[in-house]
Amino acid sequence: MVAPPSAAAAGQAPPPAPSICVFCGSRTGAGAADADAARRVGQWIGTHGWRLVYGGGRAGLMGLVADAALAAGAAVVGVIPQSLMTRELGHQGLTELHVVQTMHERKRLMAGRSDAFLALPGGLGTLEELFEVWTWRQLGYHDKPVGLLNTGGYYDALLAFVAHAATAGYVQPAQRALLQVEREPEPLLQRLAALAPLAVAPDDYSRT
Numbered sequence: 001m002v003a004p005p006s007a008a009a010a011g012q013a014p015p016p017a018p019s020i021c022v023f024c025g026s027r028t029g030a031g032a033a034d035a036d037a038a039r040r041v042g043q044w045i046g047t048h049g050w051r052l053v054y055g056g057g058r059a060g061l062m063g064l065v066a067d068a069a070l071a072a073g074a075a076v077v078g079v080i081p082q083s084l085m086t087r088e089l090g091h092q093g094l095t096e097l098h099v100v101q102t103m104h105e106r107k108r109l110m111a112g113r114s115d116a117f118l119a120l121p122g123g124l125g126t127l128e129e130l131f132e133v134w135t136w137r138q139l140g141y142h143d144k145p146v147g148l149l150n151t152g153g154y155y156d157a158l159l160a161f162v163a164h165a166a167t168a169g170y171v172q173p174a175q176r177a178l179l180q181v182e183r184e185p186e187p188l189l190q191r192l193a194a195l196a197p198l199a200v201a202p203d204d205y206s207r208t
């Protein structure tokens with residue numbers, strides 16, 4: 001089979017780099033495994049030519065993902081409310097840092113700039129962000145893939161509760177199936193890449 005000409009060879013502008021929105025803890029958690037996974041996510045994003053969209057801070061896993069993505073050559077877009085600039089250590093080394101007035105502005109800008117969503121281990125803020133994009137997908141407000149990185153089984157209890165909610169008749173199996181879950185970053189990121197609505201030619205993300 002003859003490969004189609006690349007965009008560059010055909011004289012067209014290359015497609016924009018896909019963007020992935022990462023939600024994760026503003027703390028690093030108790031074990032080293034989550035920090036390692038966060039760095040691997042950032043590294044994957046950079047080495048695959050993706051763009052990172054995240055909450056804009058240097059605190060916790062958020063800062064680790066951003067720094068690893070920057071070190072691997074990714075463009076990184078941060079979105080942070082003015083009121084959290086001190087508490088979450090607004091990152092001054094990003095490609096773009098948007099300082100907004102409200103949490104709602106932050107979430108709207110992050111979602112609008114992204115082709116896929118990924119939640120890493122985190123606390124209440126991460127859970128809220130995950131459930132919002134998951135439920136919005138369920139309601140048809142967007143069609144972007146949503147992933148959950150279950151590092152070391154951190155989210156096992158949450159997933160068990162969702163299974164319980166399905167047994168109890170409140171969650172449909174199809175709704176649960178909208179969430180892509182893996183324990184390791186790379187297979188999860190590959191799944192999200194394959195599902196992202198912005199079509200990415202396979203040779204565009206086979207550069208590692």
Ligand code: AMP
Pocket residue numbers: 024025026027055057084088103107122123124125126127128129
């Ligand atoms: P946490 O998982 O609690 O460490 O928080 C992770 C990120 O979620 C931080 O950047 C928080 O500012 C953010 N966050 C906290 N509450 C909310 C919320 N209600 N909506 C969106 N993001 C939030």
